[in-house]
Amino acid sequence: MKKQILTGCLSILVFFGSAQTIEEVMTKFEEANGGKNKLKAIKTLQMESVMKMNMMGQSFDISLNSIRERGKLYRRQMGGIMGMGNSWTMVTDTAGYVYVPAMPNFGGGGGFGGGGGQRDGNTQFGSGNGAGVTKMTDDDLRKQQYEMDCAGSFPMLVDYTKKGYTAELLGTAKVNKEECYKVKLTMKDGLTGTFYINKNNFLVQQVEAADEMAAALSGFGSIMRMMGGGRRSLKVTIQYSAYKEVAGIQFPMKQLISLGPVETIIEHLDIKLNEPVDEVWYKVK
Numbered sequence: 322m323k324k325q326i327l328t329g330c331l332s333i334l335v336f337f338g339s340a341q342t343i344e345e346v347m348t349k350f351e352e353a354n355g356g357k358n359k360l361k362a363i364k365t366l367q368m369e370s371v372m373k374m375n376m377m378g379q380s381f382d383i384s385l386n387s388i389r390e391r392g393k394l395y396r397r398q399m400g401g402i403m404g405m406g407n408s409w410t411m412v413t414d415t416a417g418y419v420y421v422p423a424m425p426n427f428g429g430g431g432g433f434g435g436g437g438g439q440r441d442g443n444t445q446f447g448s449g450n451g452a453g454v455t456k457m458t459d460d461d462l463r464k465q466q467y468e469m470d471c472a473g474s475f476p477m478l479v480d481y482t483k484k485g486y487t488a489e490l491l492g493t494a495k496v497n498k499e500e501c502y503k504v505k506l507t508m509k510d511g512l513t514g515t516f517y518i519n520k521n522n523f524l525v526q527q528v529e530a531a532d533e534m535a536a537a538l539s540g541f542g543s544i545m546r547m548m549g550g551g552r553r554s555l556k557v558t559i560q561y562s563a564y565k566e567v568a569g570i571q572f573p574m575k576q577l578i579s580l581g582p583v584e585t586i587i588e589h590l591d592i593k594l595n596e597p598v599d600e601v602w603y604k605v606k
Contacts, residue, residue, distance in 0.1 A: 417457035
């Protein structure tokens with residue numbers, strides 16, 4: 322009996338001795354990704370990527386450009402698919418815009434979901450054939466301005482308390498047989514995401530998100546606008562792998578995005594840190 326009690330006490334001590342607080346997990350995450358100071362020192366972050374996806378029974382390789390200048394710009398430019406032109410999302414410190422190209426092969430009036438008028442309650446200006454630039458509402462702009470943060474692949478987790486965010490440790494869970502800390506992050510505008518941080522290397526292995534956060538993390542917001550859909554009730558799971566060190570910072574070079582039954586892969590081809598951003602990325606038209 323005494324032996325059983327002793328064994329139980331030792332188990333409890335081992336558990337509490339190995340348990341991590343949310344502060345410890347987040348500190349180790351920052352250290353594993355290059356260190357807080359180095360992450361916060363990134364002024365510009367530019368990525369060239371390719372998205373591999375299937376749509377309507379066809380496979381596509383779509384070019385992606387993601388450009389960030391800290392506190393000034395976030396732009397995500399997606400190559401044309403199925404006969405359409407490029408689409409893009411742009412967020413600055415003062416305004417945000419989304420460009421949706423014409424889709425002449427779908428729907429009526431030259432554009433899928435119609436052309437001209439209003440989209441999602443925002444102001445649109447452009448041609449009447451379905452193409453146009455949509456200015457974000459103030460609410461949408463506020464919810465996407467965190468994208469101008471350049472602190473690595475997961476900037477919202479870096480120095481999160483000073484940004485007014487809160488994090489909660491929800492225990493552990495396995496992702497692809499790897500034990501991970503399950504961290505729920507809540508941002509100032511109510512956006513939330515659940516991050517699975519590997520217990521061994523403290524790199525993000527998976528993220529789950531919904532609604533606007535899901536649209537932003539997956540990059541499918543502009544595609545959904547093309548298709549005439551909103552971002553409500555959207556749920557996404559993204560797995561991150563093939564980490565590579567770039568200038569002392571860890572970046573996942575591959576993402577597997579699961580959106581319902583649809584799976585899409587994004588592979589980064591080139592990552593540039595602290596290089597000047599071409600003024601063309603600031604242009605609305």
